[in-house]
Amino acid sequence: MTLKPEEVRWVAHLARLECTEEEIKLFTSQLSEIVAYVNQLQEVNTDGVEPLSHCLPISNVFRSDEPGVSLTVDEALANAPARKGDFYSVPAVLD
Amino acid sequence: MELIEHSARDLLGLLDRGEITCEELTTAYLEAIRQRDTKVQAFVSVQAADALEQARRVDEKRRRGQPLGKLAGLPVAIKDVLCTQGVPTTCCSKILQNFIPPYDAHVIERLKQEDAVLIGKTNMDEFAMGSSTENSAFQITRNPWDLERTPGGSSGGSAAAVAACEVPLSIGSDTGGSIRQPASLCGIVGLKPTYGRVSRYGLVAFASSLDQVGPFGHEVYDVALLMEVIAGHDKRDSTSVPEPVPPYREKLEEPVRPLTIGVACEYFGEGLDAEVERAVREALEVYRRLGATVRDVSLPHSKYAVATYYIVATAEASSNLARYDGVHYGYRAKKFDNMIHMYSRTRGEGFGPEVKRRIMLGTYVLSRGYYEAYYLKALKVRRLIKEDFDKAFAECDVIAGPTSPTPAFKIGERVADPLAMYLSDIYTISCNLAGIAGISIPCGFTKSGLPIGLQLLAPPFAEEKLLRIARMYERETDWHQQRPRL
Numbered sequence: 001m002t003l004k005p006e007e008v009r010w011v012a013h014l015a016r017l018e019c020t021e022e023e024i025k026l027f028t029s030q031l032s033e034i035v036a037y038v039n040q041l042q043e044v045n046t047d048g049v050e051p052l053s054h055c056l057p058i059s060n061v062f063r064s065d066e067p068g069v070s071l072t073v074d075e076a077l078a079n080a081p082a083r084k085g086d087f088y089s090v091p092a093v094l095d
Numbered sequence: 096m097e098l099i100e101h102s103a104r105d106l107l108g109l110l111d112r113g114e115i116t117c118e119e120l121t122t123a124y125l126e127a128i129r130q131r132d133t134k135v136q137a138f139v140s141v142q143a144a145d146a147l148e149q150a151r152r153v154d155e156k157r158r159r160g161q162p163l164g165k166l167a168g169l170p171v172a173i174k175d176v177l178c179t180q181g182v183p184t185t186c187c188s189k190i191l192q193n194f195i196p197p198y199d200a201h202v203i204e205r206l207k208q209e210d211a212v213l214i215g216k217t218n219m220d221e222f223a224m225g226s227s228t229e230n231s232a233f234q235i236t237r238n239p240w241d242l243e244r245t246p247g248g249s250s251g252g253s254a255a256a257v258a259a260c261e262v263p264l265s266i267g268s269d270t271g272g273s274i275r276q277p278a279s280l281c282g283i284v285g286l287k288p289t290y291g292r293v294s295r296y297g298l299v300a301f302a303s304s305l306d307q308v309g310p311f312g313h314e315v316y317d318v319a320l321l322m323e324v325i326a327g328h329d330k331r332d333s334t335s336v337p338e339p340v341p342p343y344r345e346k347l348e349e350p351v352r353p354l355t356i357g358v359a360c361e362y363f364g365e366g367l368d369a370e371v372e373r374a375v376r377e378a379l380e381v382y383r384r385l386g387a388t389v390r391d392v393s394l395p396h397s398k399y400a401v402a403t404y405y406i407v408a409t410a411e412a413s414s415n416l417a418r419y420d421g422v423h424y425g426y427r428a429k430k431f432d433n434m435i436h437m438y439s440r441t442r443g444e445g446f447g448p449e450v451k452r453r454i455m456l457g458t459y460v461l462s463r464g465y466y467e468a469y470y471l472k473a474l475k476v477r478r479l480i481k482e483d484f485d486k487a488f489a490e491c492d493v494i495a496g497p498t499s500p501t502p503a504f505k506i507g508e509r510v511a512d513p514l515a516m517y518l519s520d521i522y523t524i525s526c527n528l529a530g531i532a533g534i535s536i537p538c539g540f541t542k543s544g545l546p547i548g549l550q551l552l553a554p555p556f557a558e559e560k561l562l563r564i565a566r567m568y569e570r571e572t573d574w575h576q577q578r579p580r581l
Contacts, residue, residue: 011462015454016417016435017443017446018439027452030452034514034517037402038460038469041403041473042468051471051477052475053304055304055481056291061334063330079194081427082427088422091434
């Protein structure tokens with residue numbers, strides 16, 4: 001299983017991960033090797049096997065919807081890289 | 096034995112009998128950190144003033160005869176993946192370098208309630224992704240038994256801090272072996288609890304269906320003590336299970352009889368170091384002498400565990416780490432053209448190579464055309480791995496084997512080969528996929544003086560029995576009393 005640099009570039013785009021050309025080159029070879037390794041799963045017969053996403057015997061854990069104490073605006077914004085008033089500040093999304 | 100070399104159990108005795116104060120103890124460990132951590136590099140931050148203040152508060156409580164918590168005055172180090180209110184929590188990543196959480200993780204709340212002294216945050220592989228702690232964005236932690244070697248990972252800082260006697264107890268997290276493997280490589284005890292036993296609230300997520308918080312200590316008792324504190328239901332984590340927490344220390348000295356130890360031939364395969372194998376087989380002899388039946392069990396899908404893990408864990412990671420976008424907290428790139436570019440440049444500059452590699456792999460296995468072939472397939476094999484354990488545990492109480500196929504490896508040795516690094520978790524990974532409990536305890540040293548660990552795996556929520564079985568072996572040996580010369 002060999003990945004092409006275009007595929008790796010596309011995956012980087014999907015992941016919103018800016019990569020240098022050297023990184024694309026490195027990831028193309030490393031991911032190819034790892035994907036070749038994980039491909040061994042194809043030899044396992046999984047006909048009729050249900051996927052297992054977690055191991056707990058519990059599902060749909062509900063709680064009552066009660067208002068409680070939450071962070072203040074200042075606490076919530078304390079770690080923001082950029083803040084404007086009571087809001088997170090980001091570059092313009094629309095022109 | 097120097098004061099700092101004692102187990103938590105001994106230290107509790109010294110504190111109870113008034114032979115030392117918490118302040119003296121905390122001062123001794125802060126001095127040990129000052130002297131030793133320049134070599135070991137286990138801590139990324141030390142909260143000396145807060146720790147001393149907390150220690151004095153505990154001394155004051157004791158003087159006044161007020162009720163004391165279970166950890167009264169014992170210093171505890173915390174892997175830098177657990178949120179600590181007002182104290183930087185970085186995951187050893189540039190992207191969270193300046194992050195100061197506005198709240199405490201459940202585990203931190205519990206430690207504080209039981210009067211622990213939180214002394215500092217420990218080094219780790221960035222976002223807990225790695226097996227050597229070399230993926231930290233900040234520093235390289237060294238194995239206290241041989242400073243040229245890694246302490247293992249990803250909780251390498253927490254394991255090395257205890258092994259180096261810079262702290263008697265610490266907390267780590269284990270997604271594929273990140274507590275047990277460094278415990279093994281550093282010659283201490285480390286427990287990965289059953290999935291759902293300890294709340295993940297405030298644990299920075301890596302792979303949510305696998306992550307679990309757990310304790311490190313010099314002895315089984317120390318780990319049992321920490322488990323009494325950190326285990327238990329928390330409604331803020333919907334995967335936290337409302338099972339009562341047994342008093343793990345109460346019956347710790349009672350041997351489990353009858354006892355059947357399962358041995359899986361899959362855990363003694365190619366790549367297993369001869370000295371590690373010999374030490375583990377000798378440990379099995381100790382159990383035989385204690386009257387245990389040792390029998391073969393089969394885990395036929397074990398050989399697919401690493402492949403399954405690197406699909407499931409990276410898929411979950413790629414989703415969990417999508418939150419680091421330079422908007423709400425953490426690092427933001429300085430120059431960008433637009434919003435999307437801000438995201439991708441922030442992430443490109445903020446994440447290190449291993450984290451990027453795993454986000455890429457996870458994104459790939461979840462992407463259109465590959466989801467069914469990889470992710471869905473891995474979830475099916477995951478069930479087969481879990482069913483192997485269900486069948487094996489019908490025939491034995493615990494499964495014993497090596498924790499790691501090799502003793503501590505040299506710094507830099509596996510960095511260039513991600514797959515070789517992944518394979519160092521070959522014996523620990525299936526425990527997380529199956530959601531069961533596992534412990535690593537010291538079971539010997541190589542000729543060159545490197546620690547070897549015995550792994551015992553137990554069914555879900557069987558920690559009490561697991562700890563007792565581990566203690567049966569520990570009582571017969573003195574590996575856990577060895578300390579490195581630093």
